[in-house]
Amino acid sequence: MAEYKGRYRFSFGPWNIDQGGDPFGPAVRKPELLKKKMQVARDLGFDGMQWHDDDVVEDLDKKTAAEISKTSKRVKKMLDDHGLEAEFVAPRLWFAPETVDGAYSNPDPKCRRYAIERTKKCIDIANAIGARNIVLWLAREGTYIRESKVGREGVLMIRDAINTFLEYDPQVRILIEPKPNEPVDSALIPTIGHAIGLSYITVDPRRVGGLIESAHSILAGLDPADDMAYALAHKKLWSVHLNDQGGLKFDEDKSFGSYNLRRAFNQVRVLEEASYGRNGEWVGLDVKAMRTQKQAVAWKHLRNSKQTFMDLLEKVRTLDTKLEAQFKAQRDYEELDRYIVAHLMGVKA
Ligand code: GLO
Ligand code: MG
Numbered sequence: 001m002a003e004y005k006g007r008y009r010f011s012f013g014p015w016n017i018d019q020g021g022d023p024f025g026p027a028v029r030k031p032e033l034l035k036k037k038m039q040v041a042r043d044l045g046f047d048g049m050q051w052h053d054d055d056v057v058e059d060l061d062k063k064t065a066a067e068i069s070k071t072s073k074r075v076k077k078m079l080d081d082h083g084l085e086a087e088f089v090a091p092r093l094w095f096a097p098e099t100v101d102g103a104y105s106n107p108d109p110k111c112r113r114y115a116i117e118r119t120k121k122c123i124d125i126a127n128a129i130g131a132r133n134i135v136l137w138l139a140r141e142g143t144y145i146r147e148s149k150v151g152r153e154g155v156l157m158i159r160d161a162i163n164t165f166l167e168y169d170p171q172v173r174i175l176i177e178p179k180p181n182e183p184v185d186s187a188l189i190p191t192i193g194h195a196i197g198l199s200y201i202t203v204d205p206r207r208v209g210g211l212i213e214s215a216h217s218i219l220a221g222l223d224p225a226d227d228m229a230y231a232l233a234h235k236k237l238w239s240v241h242l243n244d245q246g247g248l249k250f251d252e253d254k255s256f257g258s259y260n261l262r263r264a265f266n267q268v269r270v271l272e273e274a275s276y277g278r279n280g281e282w283v284g285l286d287v288k289a290m291r292t293q294k295q296a297v298a299w300k301h302l303r304n305s306k307q308t309f310m311d312l313l314e315k316v317r318t319l320d321t322k323l324e325a326q327f328k329a330q331r332d333y334e335e336l337d338r339y340i341v342a343h344l345m346g347v348k349a
Pocket of ligand 1: 090135137213
């Protein structure tokens, strides 16, 4: 067991208190003001918030540099007033007409230029609200049909874009959030292994790392705890989006641990044992309220996810690792299996 018993810092983004719309039905809740979302964060004991560039500056594409700076400062002040920090800003590169067929890997050079300029604005916003990290969720960097693009070229275009950002701001750190599909059929950077591989072919690999979302690993058929372990081995797990997922479905963003408690336990364990957080890493909760949830209580998924993390942390810290070592030495994995299940249920093995 690691000797570091750090305090975990939690964050979520404004999109995690949403209106409940889905591809088959409209919004079922009214939008909440940013101020209200910050109050929820503060009241639930979160330490920070995550941002899309246009969560900070609405209609970003239409704003001048002076307007961007002024609005960012206002949001920074709101954060300060609520005692919250900004963890990262992510460019929203999946909404504009220029990003219909991808952002950095769009076959049209004009569209690629748009994506790069938009990301530079995102970096400026991050600096203005006190975040050193930007997150690239590469939503549309991929294909709907394999023959539509040359995969190798697409990967190198993404690398070139990342190099541009590393050179644009010598301090910025770039966290790639991989996802295998949705909205595209097939992503160019589908897993953390791809993201880390990509980091090594940039001009400054020390400033390119990863953010792992549980659901995205599961959608790739992988175990999120193993994905986290892989990134930790490379010293490149710089943030997480904990949530849960009922198998290979759409990206459900369920509350952490709500579907598979043991899988959640192993994620907390891998983080704890690697002293995650010691270098300032955050625990982000990328969870959504169920569509059935009424307006007034559409924040409980955040409270519950954080509480489940803390409860599982207690389970990690009270695990009898001597007993576990004995089972391992005897190669009695059936006994180990039952011990873990019993420990999670709080019953005798
Ligand atoms: C979608 C992603 C998305 C990102 C967010 C920040 O599947 O999880 O919510 O986390 O845009 O980059
Ligand atoms: Mg996410």
